[in-house]
Amino acid sequence: MKALKILLFSLLFISGSLLAQTKNDPVLMEINGNPVTKSEFEYIYNKNNSTNSIDKKTLNEYVDLFVNFKLKVEEAKAQGLDTTAAFIKEYNGYRSQLARPYLVDKKAEEAVVEEAYNRMKEDIEVSHILIRIPFEGATAADTLAAWKKIKNVEKRLKKEKFDKVAREVSEDQSAAENSGYLGWISAFNTIYPFETVAYNTPVGATSAPVRTVVGYHIIKVHNRRPSQGEVLTSHIMLFTEKDDKEQNKVAKERIDSLYQRVLAGDDFGTLASNYSEDRGSAIRNGELPWFGTGRMVPEFEKAAFALKEVGDVSKPIQSAYGWHIIKLLDKRGIPAFEDVKADIERRVKRDERVSRGKDALVDALKKEYDFRIQQPSVDEFTKLLDGTELGDSAYIAEISLLNKPLMSFAGKQYSQVDFARFIKSNSYSAKSIPSEIMKEKLDAFVAKELLDYEDTRLANKYDDFCFLSQEYYDGILLFEISNKEVWDKASKDTEGLSNYFNDNRNNYTWDKPHYKGRVIYAKDKASMKAAKSIIKKAPKDSIDKQIRTQLNDSIQYVKVEKGLFVQGDNKVVDDKIFKAKEKYEPTEEYPYVFVSGKLLKSPEDYTDVRGLVTADYQTYLEQEWIKYLRGKYPVVVNEEVLKTVKKN
Numbered sequence: 001m002k003a004l005k006i007l008l009f010s011l012l013f014i015s016g017s018l019l020a021q022t023k024n025d026p027v028l029m030e031i032n033g034n035p036v037t038k039s040e041f042e043y044i045y046n047k048n049n050s051t052n053s054i055d056k057k058t059l060n061e062y063v064d065l066f067v068n069f070k071l072k073v074e075e076a077k078a079q080g081l082d083t084t085a086a087f088i089k090e091y092n093g094y095r096s097q098l099a100r101p102y103l104v105d106k107k108a109e110e111a112v113v114e115e116a117y118n119r120m121k122e123d124i125e126v127s128h129i130l131i132r133i134p135f136e137g138a139t140a141a142d143t144l145a146a147w148k149k150i151k152n153v154e155k156r157l158k159k160e161k162f163d164k165v166a167r168e169v170s171e172d173q174s175a176a177e178n179s180g181y182l183g184w185i186s187a188f189n190t191i192y193p194f195e196t197v198a199y200n201t202p203v204g205a206t207s208a209p210v211r212t213v214v215g216y217h218i219i220k221v222h223n224r225r226p227s228q229g230e231v232l233t234s235h236i237m238l239f240t241e242k243d244d245k246e247q248n249k250v251a252k253e254r255i256d257s258l259y260q261r262v263l264a265g266d267d268f269g270t271l272a273s274n275y276s277e278d279r280g281s282a283i284r285n286g287e288l289p290w291f292g293t294g295r296m297v298p299e300f301e302k303a304a305f306a307l308k309e310v311g312d313v314s315k316p317i318q319s320a321y322g323w324h325i326i327k328l329l330d331k332r333g334i335p336a337f338e339d340v341k342a343d344i345e346r347r348v349k350r351d352e353r354v355s356r357g358k359d360a361l362v363d364a365l366k367k368e369y370d371f372r373i374q375q376p377s378v379d380e381f382t383k384l385l386d387g388t389e390l391g392d393s394a395y396i397a398e399i400s401l402l403n404k405p406l407m408s409f410a411g412k413q414y415s416q417v418d419f420a421r422f423i424k425s426n427s428y429s430a431k432s433i434p435s436e437i438m439k440e441k442l443d444a445f446v447a448k449e450l451l452d453y454e455d456t457r458l459a460n461k462y463d464d465f466c467f468l469s470q471e472y473y474d475g476i477l478l479f480e481i482s483n484k485e486v487w488d489k490a491s492k493d494t495e496g497l498s499n500y501f502n503d504n505r506n507n508y509t510w511d512k513p514h515y516k517g518r519v520i521y522a523k524d525k526a527s528m529k530a531a532k533s534i535i536k537k538a539p540k541d542s543i544d545k546q547i548r549t550q551l552n553d554s555i556q557y558v559k560v561e562k563g564l565f566v567q568g569d570n571k572v573v574d575d576k577i578f579k580a581k582e583k584y585e586p587t588e589e590y591p592y593v594f595v596s597g598k599l600l601k602s603p604e605d606y607t608d609v610r611g612l613v614t615a616d617y618q619t620y621l622e623q624e625w626i627k628y629l630r631g632k633y634p635v636v637v638n639e640e641v642l643k644t645v646k647k648n
Contacts, residue, residue, distance in 0.1 A: 028641045029063075031070045032633040038641055041066065043467050045645065059645060063637065071629040073474045076481035087476060094472040102458050102465055103451050108360030112353050113344050117337050119187035120344075123293045124198050125223040127162060127180040129153055130172040132215040135430065143432040150209045150216035157206055162220045171215070180220075183301070186227060189294030192352040194219065213430070228293060228305050232330040234286035235300075236271055237278040239322040248318075255316040255323040262313055268327050277322070287329065300324060358447065365450045369410035377406045377416055378442055381423070385434040390441075391427035399423065407446065410453060419445055485625050490618040500617045501606035507616070508609045509602050512566050516608065517597010518543075519561040519572045521590035527557040528592040535596045559590060564608060 027035040045062055081087060131149045133142055149169070156165050166180030182190075185198065197210045198219050207219040236258055238251045258275060262268055272286025281288050296304070299319040307314060307328035314326040334340075348354055365371070381399055388395045402416035422445045429437045459466040490497070501508065518535070522528035534546045544560060551558045561570065567578040574580035576595050586593050606613045 026641045027638060028645075029067070029635065029637040031067065031635055032074050034074070036070065038645065039463075040467070042645055043463075059642070063642065067635055067637075068626050068629075069474075069478065071626070071633055071635070072481055073477050074633055075485075075629055076477035079481065079484075081477055081480050082473075087480070091473055091476055094476075095469050098465060098469050098472070099455055099458055102462060103361065103454060104357035105360035105364060106357070109348075109357035112348055112356045113341060114337075116187045116344050116348060116353070117340065119195070119199055120292075120340075121227050121334050122199075123184045123186050123225050123227055124221055125184050125225075126182050126198050127166060127220045127222065128172070128182060128194075129162075129166045129170040129175070129180055129218045130215055131169075131217075132171045133432075135213065138430065138432040140432040140434065143436075146216055147209075150218065153218055154209060157218065162206065183298035184225075184293045186293040188347055188351070227334050229331060229333040230290045230292040231304050231307075231328060232290050232332075233288050233304050233307075234268065234272055234284075234327045234329055235278070235281065235288060236268070236276045236286055236325045237281075237322055239277045240318075242318075242320060251323050252316070255325065259313075259316050259325050262325060268313065286327070290332075297321065300326070304328070358451070361454075362447045362450055365454055366409070366446075369450070369453070371407065371409040371446070371450070373407045373442075373446075374405050377402075377404045378419075378438060380404075380416070381419065382434050382438045385437060390423065390429055390437055396420075396424050396427075409450065412449075412453065414449065422448070486618050486621045490614055490621055493617075497606045497610075497613055497617055500620060501603075501609075501613050504616070505603075508612060510600075514600050514603075514608070515565045515573050515577045515595075515597055516600050516604070517562070517595060519565075519570055519595050520547075520593065521559040521561075521586075522592040523555075523557045523590060525592060527551055528594065531558050532594065532596075 025037045025039045028038045028041050029036045044066070045059075049058070049062065076082065129150075131146045131153070133146045153165060153169055163179035163181070166175050170180050172180065185195070187195065189195070190198070191212045191214075193210055193212050194217060197207045197217075198221060201207045201219060201221045203221050203224055205221060207217075207221075209216045209218055236255070238255050240247050240251045242248070254275075258271055261271060269285030269287075273282050276282040276286055278286075291301075291304075293301070295301070297319045299317055303314045303317045303324070304326050307326065310328055310330055312328045314324075316323050316325055318324075380402060384395060384398050399416070399420040402420060404416050405413060406416050406419050407414045419442070423441055426441065426444065429440055431437045431440055459469065520528070520531050520535075522531060530551055531547055534550065535543055538546050544562065547558055547560060563569075565573040565577075567574055567580065571580075571582070571584045572593055572595060574582070575584040577599060584593065600608070603609045
């Protein structure tokens with residue numbers, strides 16, 4: 001139903017009740033005293049007539065259509081359809097979707113996408129040292145302890161080698177084995193803050209500590225190179241535990257044997273299908289998805305990218321998961337930006353960089369609306385949080401007593417009461433240091449209030465948003481009032497349909513005669529006789545029900561086909577009514593067949609042509625409704641302004 005509404009709205013018009021008027025935007029018409037500006041009409045006229053040339057006749061015809069639409073919306077409002085809970089919910093849902101693109105900084109979002117693409121063109125070779133912070137339940141003491149550890153690591157790195165310190169203190173589980181070495185990474189391979197610091201750190205240098213959701217990192221950048229692109233490979237794999245010497249020995253013998261079969265000319269895909277223990281790829285002859293830098297374990301990635309020509313096969317290589325033989329199926333470079341832009345945009349929305357567009361807009365709005373913060377008022381919240389938790393009832397009670405000015409923008413004043421109310425409803429934080437918690441909550445509160453305020457101003461600031469949101473607003477009303485006054489009314493008004501048919505009977509004719517009635521199939525003579533008796537004696541509107549309830553139980557003794565039949569629709573009717581040459585041969589299941597009804601040269605009532613009559617009756621109701629609305633609501637058109645309407 002909603003999809004139908006949107007389709008209808010896109011072909012209709014919008015109302016100007018929400019549109020801002022300016023001195024240079026004269027009133028073109030008034031509907032029931034409500035002004036419609038020239039810009040509003042021009043926007044809709046051009047939207048719906050983009051391929052037509054303007055002439056006096058076309059413009060006047062469109063004015064009539066526009067006025068009719070506006071009159072219907074006016075009637076919908078008069079009937080209170082714009083105040084119902086259903087309307088408000090539906091409109092707000094559409095409007096919320098429309099507003100989203102306006103509540104972010106588009107340039108910042110585009111910059112993030114371009115940044116990601118540029119990083120995709122370059123690989124960074126990195127190691128790191130990690131000091132973990134519990135993801136949930138971390139205390140201020142936990143964060144402080146982690147900070148002290150990472151700062152101590154930073155001091156040691158000034159005198160000691162990175163790999164040595166990583167083996168000794170890094171809380172990455174693999175550090176003891178790989179000395180913190182992660183290999184080559186590219187965009188989207190790691191957490192965004194980690195990625196950003198890695199790309200901004202020179203080769204040979206170590207970064208300052210960087211905080212991510214897992215803890216504090218120090219990153220060392222070993223090298224940079226242009227992206228290797230992506231490869232498509234298939235593999236034969238045998239799983240092993242790296243520390244299980246006996247298992248590795250057996251697996252090595254098996255993988256070597258399979259490798260010799262590949263060299264001897266055996267089909268790689270068949271071998272992978274039959275022997276690879278990676279069953280997810282084995283069912284596809286060993287084929288893996290396309291991958292680039294940082295998507296596979298380093299040993300596998302290095303061997304795969306070392307293959308030069310399509311069809312080349314690697315020697316058996318061992319990774320942390322087992323033994324592999326890799327075959328190169330295809331290679332490709334980094335696609336053009338436009339080819340991957342949509343995919344990058346989707347990936348951006350799934351990680352932390354998605355907030356960049358919103359954050360940039362919030363910063364811009366602070367300047368636009370003269371945002372001011374009373375830092376001492378914020379500090380009171382931070383001071384009270386020391387030694388307790390954000391959601392603690394005692395803390396909530398204490399901050400609820402605060403009532404000093406907190407911030408202001410665009411002439412709006414907010415007090416500590418407003419911030420306390422926000423904290424009460426948003427009391428979770430993964431952070432543990434009071435100052436960090438309060439900054440997180442204040443930033444969220446400020447962003448919400450600024451964006452909520454901006455949302456109320458979108459119609460005044462952006463014509464496209466104003467026009468489109470009004471289109472949805474009026475379109476929903478148009479659908480509801482039209483359904484009530486025309487569409488639904490026409491389909492349910494049986495008396496009106498019948499009268500309309502009788503008054504316009506000559507408009508409904510058939511090229512061929514129709515047989516109106518039933519075709520009855522019976523399993524035996526007794527059932528056929530009983531069915532004939534019911535048809536003869538029962539009221540017309542209960543025949544089918546009596547046959548169903550009296551003659552059929554768990555077994556269908558009598559089957560009925562009811563309708564209007566022309567020659568060729570039903571073989572029984574063709575035989576018994578239209579006397580076709582081909583005789584009907586009853587089936588073994590229903591050997592007894594008869595028909596009951598009459599042959600019509602033209603429709604006898606509206607039900608015989610219900611679809612056509614309903615459509616015509618709707619048109620009639622529409623015309624009568626428009627006459628009524630034009631009599632009810634005054635319409636005034638400024639002809640001089642109308643002459644100045646232009647096509648874009």
